[in-house]
Amino acid sequence: MTSRIFKLLSADSVITTQVRYKFSRGKPPLIARNLEQRIAEMEYKDPNLYYKVDIGFPLQKNQISNLRKQWIEEVKACRENPELEKKALLNQLSIDMDKIREVWLLTDAPYDIHRVAKHYGIFDDLYEDAYFYPVIPLTIDYDFGHEELLARVYTGNLIKSFEAEKAPNVSYEADSNSFYTLLLTTPDGNYSNPEFEYCHWFIGNIPGNDVSKGEEIIDYLRPIPAKGIGFCRYIFVLYKQDKKIDFSEYKKDKPCLNLVDRNWKTYDFIRKHQDYVTPSGLAFFQTDYDPSLKEFYHKTLEMELPIYEYDFPKPFVKPQVWFPLKEAFNKYLDRYRDPKQINKEFLLKKLKKEHPFKFPDPPLKYPNAHPIRGYVPSWLKTEIQKERLNQGRILDCK
Secondary structure, three states, rough: HHHHHHHHEEEEHHHHHHHHHHHHHHHHHHHOOOOHHHHHHHHHOOOOOOEEEOOOOOOOOOHHHHHHHHHHHHHHHHHOOOHHHHHHHOOOOOHHHHHHHHHHOOOOOOOOOOHHHHHHHHHHHHOOOOEEOOOOOOEOOOOOOOOOOOOEEEEEEEEOOOOOOOOOOEOOOOOOOOEEEEEEEEEEOOOOOOOOOEEEHHHHEEOOOHHHHEEEEEEEOOOOOOOOOOEEEEEEEEEEEEOOOOOHHHHOOOOOHHHHHEEEOOOHEEEEHHHHHOEEEEEEEEEEEOOHHHHHEEEEEEEEEOOOOOOOOOOOOOOOOOOOOOHHHHHHHHHHOHHHHHHHHHHHHHHOOOOOOOOOOOOOHHHHHOOOOOOOHHHHHHHHHHHHHOOOHHHHOO
């Protein structure tokens, strides 16, 4: 007996037992890869074959260094100001958010907007192997009828379709002697070909920052996300032109209500005009389906409302057996019956207790104290007790 105990407690036996237990559930934690490592391996691309090309304007780093020198001087001046210290102790300091935004637009805005756009897959869906840093800030406001409120486009914020029903007001800083192109496209929810986008707005040859004087190639179309597909991205991109360009090949009749005519490919557009067009500004928002789109699809676009629903698989029902053990008789048989027939029986049972001129019978004060007379099968006895206690499937009848 003693020899058996020593064999069980020996080092070799313990190691064998541990290895057998670990490998029965997979590799040990120190060897197995975690979820992050597996995703990185699945999404790995050879940098020699798959690399991104910057097609935008270079960033001005000298301006950032000059601003940092000004910040250092302002910090020193604030530390020597006793009045600011008193206001800080009394919680009376106020921060000018407009000034902070101006500084952000001059310094970190291109990096932050680029990072957010990369997270949302903007560059992958529009330019594939290219990217750019938006050096020109865009101010895009939707006026949806409210006197004091505007729906402004930032980087991925939510704007409903009825708020973006009319063309927005677009402003930016630019030289009056230059030309620009403004495009609004969406890579999500193309009904004819998923590889294409929809062009919702195309204005070319804009003189400076006066968008109203630009050539409207494709008129504005409100966002049209389908029901059931979630949020869709709508992307504004501002391109700077080296010269005036003839966009007559893209021009569509107004109003352009045929969605096939609005099929668009930003990659083909930038590839054709890459010698004269450079992306310089970026802003985008997200939107999803709202009830106002139903009338717009039917009356304006003259098409049915596209609805996407998930087709759930039917629940698995194991094959019947001759003698099911430890299962309720009625529930077991109802599993293989038509659900409509079961609902019909419950409805008739409910209507049987209803009377147009009489009140229903009062519930029993002590339900389990009343005996069940005569011979009753066990499964039926259980159903009667549940009915008295208002439990189980009897709730479907009430």
